[in-house]
Amino acid sequence: MQENNLASEYPLLEQIDSPSDLRKLSMEQLPTLCSELRRFLLHSLDETGGHFGSNLGVVELTVALHYAFNTPDDRLVWDVGHQCYPHKILTGRRQQMAGLRQAAGIAGFPKRSESEHDTFGVGHSSTSISAALGMSVAAKAQGLTRRVAAIIGDGALTAGMAFEALNHAGHLKADMMVVLNDNDMSISENVGGLNSYLARLLNSTLYSSVREGGKKVLEVAPPIRELVKRTEEHMKGMLTPGTLFEELGFYYVGPVDGHDVIELVKHIKQLEKRHGPSFLHIVTKKGKGFQPAEKNPTKYHAVSPGYLTQSTVAVEPVKKSPAKKSFSNIFGDWLCDMAEQEPQLFAVTPAMCEGSGMVEFSQKFSDRYIDVAIAEQHAVTLAAGMACDGLKPVVAIYSTFLQRGYDQLVHDVALQNLDVLFAIDRAGLVGADGPTHAGAYDVSFMRCIPKMVIMCPSNEDQCRKMLSTGYHYPGPAAVRYPRGSGSGITVDLALNTLEVGKGHICRQHSAAANQKIAILAFGPLLHQALIVAENLDATVVDMRFAKPLDSQLLAEVATDHQLIVTLEDSCIAGGAGSAVNETLQQLKLLKPVLNLGLPDRFIDQGNQQKLYADLGLDAKGIEQSIRDYLG
Numbered sequence: 001m002q003e004n005n006l007a008s009e010y011p012l013l014e015q016i017d018s019p020s021d022l023r024k025l026s027m028e029q030l031p032t033l034c035s036e037l038r039r040f041l042l043h044s045l046d047e048t049g050g051h052f053g054s055n056l057g058v059v060e061l062t063v064a065l066h067y068a069f070n071t072p073d074d075r076l077v078w079d080v081g082h083q084c085y086p087h088k089i090l091t092g093r094r095q096q097m098a099g100l101r102q103a104a105g106i107a108g109f110p111k112r113s114e115s116e117h118d119t120f121g122v123g124h125s126s127t128s129i130s131a132a133l134g135m136s137v138a139a140k141a142q143g144l145t146r147r148v149a150a151i152i153g154d155g156a157l158t159a160g161m162a163f164e165a166l167n168h169a170g171h172l173k174a175d176m177m178v179v180l181n182d183n184d185m186s187i188s189e190n191v192g193g194l195n196s197y198l199a200r201l202l203n204s205t206l207y208s209s210v211r212e213g214g215k216k217v218l219e220v221a222p223p224i225r226e227l228v229k230r231t232e233e234h235m236k237g238m239l240t241p242g243t244l245f246e247e248l249g250f251y252y253v254g255p256v257d258g259h260d261v262i263e264l265v266k267h268i269k270q271l272e273k274r275h276g277p278s279f280l281h282i283v284t285k286k287g288k289g290f291q292p293a294e295k296n297p298t299k300y301h302a303v304s305p306g307y308l309t310q311s312t313v314a315v316e317p318v319k320k321s322p323a324k325k326s327f328s329n330i331f332g333d334w335l336c337d338m339a340e341q342e343p344q345l346f347a348v349t350p351a352m353c354e355g356s357g358m359v360e361f362s363q364k365f366s367d368r369y370i371d372v373a374i375a376e377q378h379a380v381t382l383a384a385g386m387a388c389d390g391l392k393p394v395v396a397i398y399s400t401f402l403q404r405g406y407d408q409l410v411h412d413v414a415l416q417n418l419d420v421l422f423a424i425d426r427a428g429l430v431g432a433d434g435p436t437h438a439g440a441y442d443v444s445f446m447r448c449i450p451k452m453v454i455m456c457p458s459n460e461d462q463c464r465k466m467l468s469t470g471y472h473y474p475g476p477a478a479v480r481y482p483r484g485s486g487s488g489i490t491v492d493l494a495l496n497t498l499e500v501g502k503g504h505i506c507r508q509h510s511a512a513a514n515q516k517i518a519i520l521a522f523g524p525l526l527h528q529a530l531i532v533a534e535n536l537d538a539t540v541v542d543m544r545f546a547k548p549l550d551s552q553l554l555a556e557v558a559t560d561h562q563l564i565v566t567l568e569d570s571c572i573a574g575g576a577g578s579a580v581n582e583t584l585q586q587l588k589l590l591k592p593v594l595n596l597g598l599p600d601r602f603i604d605q606g607n608q609q610k611l612y613a614d615l616g617l618d619a620k621g622i623e624q625s626i627r628d629y630l631g
């Protein structure tokens, strides 16, 4: 976006390089600023793509918070952080929006190293209340009168962690504000009793009018304040029970129109004077101001570049239609096919139906489809319970989000050897979402769990076979596959299985090979290994299982080769390569081993393929590493 265009198109917005500039505006100018900001977002995201509906929905809220609070000294803590673009624009990063979610550009989530305004790094949901409470505790300990607010969506509020924090904040009577941005949506429709409860709160006009009446008097006649307050409390007790949030110790205000920026500023200013925890419940529309997104917020949760021109015609956001099926689609197809013949198959998702490729299953097998909301821990233990009593649960979960359910995986599933299949999507690097969403650690954190079977498909066909293998394996099993598509290989539609713990030699070095090198690949990087092998005349083994490792094959290969190279799209620390090292030691086969995989550091966002290339995990880089190792 050209800065010289901004002067004419965004006259107010271009005056704002920090929230202190924003605070120079009059209240009356704020609605105009909001419409400029919304327009800016629409155009900026047309160039870069990114999270969409949530950002359009929080324009007024973001302006109001920065206007009412003295940021960055006061703290704003965003939950998930996918709605932080207006915040980034108002905090000096307007021009950097052109590089949003790109390599060397600004991140798509709040990031402490990027700005003092990003008070807490995030990407996973439901952390904001805990973090804000921590900041409130710190402010008190240091004698600071700092205001702190957590901004959380109705989806993120469904996670246990959010409730743990509410419970504690009420107990501490902490000086903090929770702003609930209720747009009645998660990525898909929000589910659960809490969602119904919020809807009931919206409908209880009686309660709102009592509170509204009370507030008006409260502002004009201080002596009557206590009387009104007591009457209000009394009425609440008589007419409706206190809200859940009041019961937890919060002063609740709402529901408030989250698109009325002036009202929002007034409410926030009122609340920030109070001591103790307060709860501002605002109602917004996901995708506000862009009709196709308002109508179809799930499709517009995130967009690809170029959505704007075409969606005004097509109403659907433009997603590049890939010729090849993604691994998520391969999983979704397998799920439907397996469910046809297995009546006890149930599929569980923690709020990631679309991303996990489960839309068709959710429609065809609605009675066996379970969206637990954003509740990964619960998803895993729910599956454990189902497995105890005769069902065959399949938990579809992103690698990064399984981190949330780790104790449940160990203690509730594996320890009891329960028959649960984990379909782990987004394994490896994911690209634009960056380090918060990288599926880098699952092999390492699962490998140490007794009884786990861990499968790493190198292509789509193998992925399907591994899903069937894991499904029939009578214990905890995981298949981990990457974001996006594979090579487009034809998939055998039969529901065949593989032998557990068996690898496969794909290519043998020739008799004339100078150095006998064996590349042991775990997962989709096998294709890069095969290219390298042509140049180096190496053996290539598709190991398939990170656990149990094919130690017999490994022993054979180690005996016959001078160098073993392990290759994986997960972190080397404790990964599949480490399993090879350990096994070789146990077998007393002390061979030189070169472990290639994700390095022991967090990898920033960027184009997925390019990131792998930059890390030396494309054919060229792998060959170079091997040549360097051999000296």
Ligand SMILES: Cc1ncc(C[n+]2csc(CCOP(=O)(O)OP(=O)(O)O)c2C)c(N)n1
Pocket (backbone or CB within 6 Å): 053, 054, 080, 082, 083, 123, 124, 125, 152, 153, 154, 155, 156, 157, 183, 185, 186, 187, 286, 350, 351, 352, 374, 376, 401, 404
């Ligand atoms: C622990 C975790 N699980 C799942 C996700 C994926 N995710 C990102 S945004 C989102 C929906 C959040 O809904 P809400 O908080 O209501 O925000 P909205 O998108 O409606 O603005 C989900 C499920 C995540 N980021 N973190």
Ligand SMILES: CC(=O)[C@@H](O)[C@H](O)COP(=O)(O)O
Pocket (backbone or CB within 6 Å): 080, 082, 123, 301, 302, 355, 426, 430, 433, 483
């Ligand atoms: C913010 C969040 O956690 C999700 O919206 C995530 O960005 C989805 O990622 P995919 O695009 O890989 O489904």
Ligand SMILES: [Mg+2]
Pocket (backbone or CB within 6 Å): 153, 154, 155, 156, 181, 182, 183, 184, 185, 186
């Ligand atoms: Mg929501």
